[in-house]
Amino acid sequence: IYRVYTIFILFIMLFIEFLLHQILRVVAKDEVQLSLIRELEDLDFWRGVTDVHSPVDVRVPSHSLQSVKVYLETLDIEYSVMIEDLQVMLDEEQEEMDSALRVVEPRDTNSFDYSRYHTLQEIYEFQDMLVAENPSLVSKIVIGQSYQGRPINVLKFSTGGTKRPAIWIDTGIHSREWVTQASGTWFAKKIVTDYGKDPALTAILNNMDIFLEIVTNPDGFYYTHSSNRMWRKTRKPNRGSNCVGVDPNRNWDAGFGAPGASNNPCSETYRGPSAHSESEVRSIVDFVKSHRNFKAFVSIHSYSQMLLYPYGYTRTPAKDQAELHSLARKAISDLATLYGTRYRYGSIINTIYQASGGTIDWTYNQGIKYSYTFELRDTGRYGFILPANQIIPTAKETWLALMAIMDHTNKNPY
């Protein structure tokens, strides 16, 4: 009976082993600090010591927390608490996996259920399946990492060539806008299905590449599943504040600091400490700048049913306003042919509100003329929590508008 007792105790200890363990992210400012961090070699490194300025993630057991933090603070080594309570996170993941097991995993992208909302893990797996099934058309590029270290994946659809003129589409930059990531998933499948069958899309892909980033804010998206369905921003802590996160659609270097964003970290429209401070934004900036050949850029949000073009930070009309306006009119009238869904359109600042540091203002100023933002269904009845049975209708009608934009881009090279 003694044996059973011991095993029981061991079992309990194993179970609560990670209670109040924290994951600290430590950043060395110089070589000296780097070697001091290496001195903590007894600890469990999740992301090992590489070089100065690269984050090091270390799991610190609860009994060592105090002394490790004092050690770092005395030596003026910067750290932040990445995961406050590892046990809680593991419990949540276990719960998630348990519930995932109850759902049958799709074997391929044909058995993937596009009419349901999916988890981050399911979407990552979908991306890999799509690439595996269409290796000559689709590839996955990891353009960076989120704050919490999740991969930022972009699907590239290409029929060849080198640095062909390209179209960018992103969904899910605001994590609570779930119909967008769901639509992005549907668009990915639509492209591989229609290439070689639909003349318009085939013509586009024979000349241009399409880049699709489905989960643009993976940390936020994970958080909407695990903790708060209404989370919008990134999940990066803010120095000197209890409030977490930066609005990734106010963090771009276009009118940064101007009216139309908040400088309060607790605000949903907090612009961040500096332009491109968020890795989720910086990754796209770096990618676009090094590519140098994007001709259209579409960033997808919900809700309001609008198609918007620059600018948000100023009332000065965009140079190409007339063309952008008439293309928007064409796109939304195509959209309406399917279910009669009514969209409004115009510049951001006139149609919805003044907003500074926005994505498409930056892309437009980079010279990407066909820069648009969508606000998908609905107009407020369900808002962010749109019923799943509206995913496919939304994706289908939006696709018609996207095709109008891509088609025009392809036929009007510049």
Add this chain to the structure above:
Amino acid sequence: MATGDLNPNHYPAQRAAKVVQHYLNTRHGSPFRLFGLHSVENGSAENVNDTGRKYQLGLTVHEIISNTTLNCTAEVIFPDGAEQQPPVVQVSCEDLSKSNATAEEEAFYQQYKSNQSLVSAQNLPDSYGHIDPDKKPFWHLGIVASSFVMLNESNENTLYNMAQVANITQLATENEQLKFDSHILLHDMVSQEILHWKLLFTWSPAEGVEVQDMEQLRRCNH
């Protein structure tokens, strides 16, 4: 501030029209009757000395449950002043008084008036946009009750929609009305904030929704 004729597709007229939606729901909304803004056809705005900003609007609203569209004209005055005051609304719509919902309202009322246990529901809709069919009238009631708050809190720099009924719980009463305690999430499109409100309200087919107490819940953690 935009003055004179307004572009009906731009936000100033749209925000004023949304206020009309909230007003209609407070006056005519029920578990089986709910209004949504459909379109703004025309609008104009002017400054009124010592009063505030006055909007005149031509708009259409959608009665969601019967799926009918009504033409309306409305006047919305946003009062001057540093502190938030409710806008003043006058509206007239064709066929407004006609309601097809009276039988359903009566049946619903009787069901929950005489029920042995008090009903309670959470997360309407849930994260996936789902609402059980028998809970939908409570979602509608939540929208109607929150329209009182959204109306009170509206100004030219807000655009409110109800995001979710976090909780709605029936309370026992001695009198005719059904009574509910609720925790409701509102979304303001302009600030993008989610606001939490506690609402204590009653409803009956005869009296409609009456709010007895409303309180904004300030959130600490973020």
